[in-house]
Amino acid sequence: MEKMGFNIIDRxxxxxxxxVFAYQKKGVSLLLRTKDGEKTIPMEQEEPHIYSTVVxxxxxxxxxKFSIENEGDYPDPYSNYQPQGVHGFSQVIDHGxxxxxxxxWKGRDLEKFIIYELHPGTFSPEGxxxxxxxxxxYLLELGINAIELMxxxxxxGRWNWGYDGANLFSVNKNYGxxxxxxxxxxxxxQKEISVILxxxxxxxxxxxxxxxxxxxxxxxxxxxxxxxxxxYDDAFSEYTRAMVLExxxxxxxxYHIDCLRLDAIxxxxxxxxxxxxxxxxxxxxxxxxxxxxxxxxxxxxxxxNVKIINPPEKGGYGIDAQWMDDFHHxxxxxxxxxxxxxxxxxxxxxxxxxxxxxxxxxxEFSQFWQKNRGTDASQNPxxxxxxxxxxxxxxxxRARGGRISVLVDFHFLKAAAGLIFLSPYIPLLFxxxxxxxxxxxxxxxxxxxxxxxxxxSEGRREEFKDFNWDDIPNPQxxxxxxxxxxxxxxxxxxxNQWIFNFYRDLINLRKTHPAxxxxxxxxxxxxxxxxxxxxxxxxxxxNKKLRALINLGEEEIPLEVTGxxxxxxxEWKQYGGKIEGxxxxxxxxxxxxxxxx
Numbered sequence: 001m002e003k004m005g006f007n008i009i010d011r012x013x014x015x016x017x018x019x020v021f022a023y024q025k026k027g028v029s030l031l032l033r034t035k036d037g038e039k040t041i042p043m044e045q046e047e048p049h050i051y052s053t054v055v056x057x058x059x060x061x062x063x064x065k066f067s068i069e070n071e072g073d074y075p076d077p078y079s080n081y082q083p084q085g086v087h088g089f090s091q092v093i094d095h096g097x098x099x100x101x102x103x104x105w106k107g108r109d110l111e112k113f114i115i116y117e118l119h120p121g122t123f124s125p126e127g128x129x130x131x132x133x134x135x136x137x138y139l140l141e142l143g144i145n146a147i148e149l150m151x152x153x154x155x156x157g158r159w160n161w162g163y164d165g166a167n168l169f170s171v172n173k174n175y176g177x178x179x180x181x182x183x184x185x186x187x188x189x190q191k192e193i194s195v196i197l198x199x200x201x202x203x204x205x206x207x208x209x210x211x212x213x214x215x216x217x218x219x220x221x222x223x224x225x226x227x228x229x230x231x232y233d234d235a236f237s238e239y240t241r242a243m244v245l246e247x248x249x250x251x252x253x254x255y256h257i258d259c260l261r262l263d264a265i266x267x268x269x270x271x272x273x274x275x276x277x278x279x280x281x282x283x284x285x286x287x288x289x290x291x292x293x294x295x296x297x298x299x300x301x302x303x304x305n306v307k308i309i310n311p312p313e314k315g316g317y318g319i320d321a322q323w324m325d326d327f328h329h330x331x332x333x334x335x336x337x338x339x340x341x342x343x344x345x346x347x348x349x350x351x352x353x354x355x356x357x358x359x360x361x362x363x364e365f366s367q368f369w370q371k372n373r374g375t376d377a378s379q380n381p382x383x384x385x386x387x388x389x390x391x392x393x394x395x396x397x398r399a400r401g402g403r404i405s406v407l408v409d410f411h412f413l414k415a416a417a418g419l420i421f422l423s424p425y426i427p428l429l430f431x432x433x434x435x436x437x438x439x440x441x442x443x444x445x446x447x448x449x450x451x452x453x454x455x456x457s458e459g460r461r462e463e464f465k466d467f468n469w470d471d472i473p474n475p476q477x478x479x480x481x482x483x484x485x486x487x488x489x490x491x492x493x494x495x496n497q498w499i500f501n502f503y504r505d506l507i508n509l510r511k512t513h514p515a516x517x518x519x520x521x522x523x524x525x526x527x528x529x530x531x532x533x534x535x536x537x538x539x540x541x542x543n544k545k546l547r548a549l550i551n552l553g554e555e556e557i558p559l560e561v562t563g564x565x566x567x568x569x570x571e572w573k574q575y576g577g578k579i580e581g582x583x584x585x586x587x588x589x590x591x592x593x594x595x596x597x
Contacts, residue, residue: 004078008096010056015056018052018053020050020077022068025049032062033089041053060097061094077217078246081173116142117429118431121159123135127159130180142503143503144193145194147195147196155205156205159481162198196298197255198261201280203226221269224267233272241279252287260297262298277299278316278317281318284297299319300323304373334349341368344368352419363375378521387428388428390404401442413499414502417506457476514541515539518541566593
């Protein structure tokens with residue numbers, strides 16, 4: 001299939017080819033906006049439903065739309081940039097003009113990732129890609145070696161989480177230009193930071209999504225929470241599949257992204273002989289081989305299904321890793337006592353004994369889902385799972401965007417983080433977690449369509465009916481966005497600094513100690529004393545052995561005298577505690593790590 005969208009075929013002559021799939025249309029023209037005004041050029045139908053034309057001498061940043069006879073003028077479905085927003089003209093981007101400086105970067109092994117998820121609009125005061133660049137040294141100080149950007153495609157209005165993208169290829173103008181994103185990735189690589197990009201292939205946003213105008217990119221054959229499913233297996237689905245696979249190549253090749261996080265893949269419906277997820281995996285692996293860089297895909301899924309991450313020769317799709325919700329849900333429900341929604345399936349601390357080596361649900365009946373849920377993941381390596389204490393969903397999809405730092409006691413924050421970093425899985429932090437940010441991360445939108453403005457507020461109330469949460473902020477209220485911005489470091493209090501010190505040193509231990517560096521579940525053991533709410537975790541690698549005690553209860557527990565050396569204690573003074581050196585007591589919310597000889 002020929003390249004869709006624009007294609008610069010001669011830079012010196014500014015010769016550009018345009019091509020579009022327009023199903024059963026009477027005619028299609030190219031509408032150009034130049035300094036001399038607008039100009040319309042008829043496009044030729046080179047084969048059924050495919051129209052193309054070539055222009056020359058108008059520059060390499062020309063603005064354009066496709067004009068469909070008797071219907072209207074619309075942005076390019078393959079647009080790389082929408083400088084006037086989702087409804088405006090698309091702009092040609094000369095990707096060859098950016099000079100990369102990351103030639104020595106070959107990527108990082110997945111099991112070495114320490115991931116920091118961030119929203120570009122609220123992470124820095126500027127809310128831009130350039131603002132993110134300014135904070136990279138801060139992330140290095142913390143010990144982060146991989147950032148995960150929430151979606152960066154163009155969304156309606158001034159701000160959005162990113163999951164309302166109007167198309168797959170356009171860089172969000174609210175954060176900067178395509179070159180600004182490249183500079184961010186380039187700078188990350190020069191500082192040896194991997195870059196993960198969140199991409200959305202299960203739906204497009206409700207405003208500015210003009211794909212249905214062009215053809216059957218969606219199908220009523222399947223239904224999702226957003227309505228008609230993206231068409232991966234119905235008539236003319238080859239055009240959708242080609243678009244998505246090209247999008248994967250686009251981010252990996254044009255923007256040097258190291259890893260793509262696939263949003264909510266349970267809503268990607270495909271009954272084809274070869275599932276689109278398997279094709280995504282093989283496409284990413286082919287790009288990695290071509291450019292000589294380590295490339296990965298990580299799936300977000302709530303299905304507990306190893307088919308997603310098993311290789312095709314074992315009947316799987318070959319995705320490299322997946323998010324593991326069970327681990328978060330156990331910790332959160334135990335610490336908060338919440339039982340609403342899906343938390344009704346959790347709340348038992350002893351579940352950690354299994355979750356340190358497997359899903360919690362491996363075929364058992366789920367009260368929330370009202371069906372048997374999960375498969376056995378005991379034979380899958382730890383680096384195939386990403387776990388977190390917080391992420392954008394678990395914070396932002398609470399009614400008031402409440403972080404764990406406002407839900408539980410200061411000491412238990414440290415204990416909970418300890419469980420994440422002691423696990424044999426890939427740890428993920430959500431921005432602000434590392435210093436116990438108190439500001440919420442609310443759901444925010446800036447729809448221009450009046451019907452959507454009211455619908456989104458009603459929809460949020462409906463979404464949370466199972467959780468019994470009241471007083472839900474209006475996503476369209478600009479305060480929902482501004483209140484979600486992080487506290488500048490110069491405004492931190494003493495507690496913020498203590499938590500930062502704790503995270504920084506715990507991350508360093510995770511990255512450097514032989515017993516924690518290798519994500520091997522067979523060298524991991526977790527035991528729970530349910531009565532006292534004590535978790536004991538053992539990790540070992542050859543003769544290097546660690547034993548950790550985590551007190552999630554309210555009682556202080558005397559420690560037995562052993563020959564082990566205390567190498568980490570969450571109650572040390574630099575972390576906001578009162579202890580110097582070894583402790584004889586396991587306090588409430590206390591994490592102590594021992595090195596055994």
